[in-house]
Amino acid sequence: MAMHPDAPRIGGALLVLAAVALLVAKVDAGDGRARPRVLAATGAAALTKSVGGDAVVRAGDMEPGESVSGTVTVKNDGDATGAFRLAQSDVLDVPGSGGGRLSTKLHLTVDDTRNGRRVYQGVLGAMREHALGYLPAGEQHAYRFTLAYPAQPPDDAYAGARVETTFDWTGATADPPAAEPRRDTAPPVVVAQGAPPQRADAGTVTVALSCNERCTVAGVSGGALVGRAPRLAPGKPALQTVLLSPGTEPLRITVADAAGNRATANVAPRG
DSSP, X not given: OOOOTTOOOOOSTTOOOOOEXXXXXXXXXXXXXXOEEEEEEEETEEXXXXXXXXXXXXXXXXXXXXXXXXXXXXXXOSSSOEEEEEEEEEEEEEOOTTSOOGGGTOEEXXXXXXXXXEXXXXXXXXXXXXXXXXXXXXXXXXXXXXXXXXXXXOOGGGTTOEEEEEEEEEEEEOOOOOOOOOOOOOOXXXXXXXXXXXXXXXXXXXXXXXXXXXXXXXXXXXXXXXXXXXXXXXXXXXXXEEEEOTTXXXXXXXXXXXXXXXXXXXXXXXX
């Protein structure tokens, strides 16, 4: 693409910097049926009439501390969800009068205005390919490109400098990965009621156990034994026979849920 014909020229000592920065956005159909398409551009951005629907952002007469921005709207024009990416290519510098290159001076930020995510922040010429996330068919996102000249003393090396760079949107047909199941780390809530827990002689105790989720008895204090391997349904008390050993005081019962979380309860006397 040719440089802009109306690029400013140094006209006097008061003009610190005359620069034109061109950000050209083109689209690549990618593979499959997820297809990126540039729909519109606003602010400092404008769409060209090319078949690819390129978007161009221009900045002129920039001085230290100034910035320009433009917004480009991209749509998944295919009929399948796609993993979209943004890459920069073809950085073309026209050095300033002192050899300064704007691609190494201008600061670029790229923001996805739909979800507030910052795609890139850094030097214009250093941007590499970045993932934009998954766009379902028909979904569109607007990306704001902001070029800023750092606030610093003027540098005549950049007077008259220009830069042109191309940004490519690509979309590969793909569905987002399934979310990993959330691990259960909460211990169960267990309630145990039975005969008075302070016992020194051997014997049996009938205990009513209830748990707020599906649980299994995992252990009893003092070497006491459970008559069978009980499974507790959520919220449903179940009677369990516990064979006590001498010196089992107080009697405690430990339960475990399906995730392995455990909880222990003292056996309280029934009222």
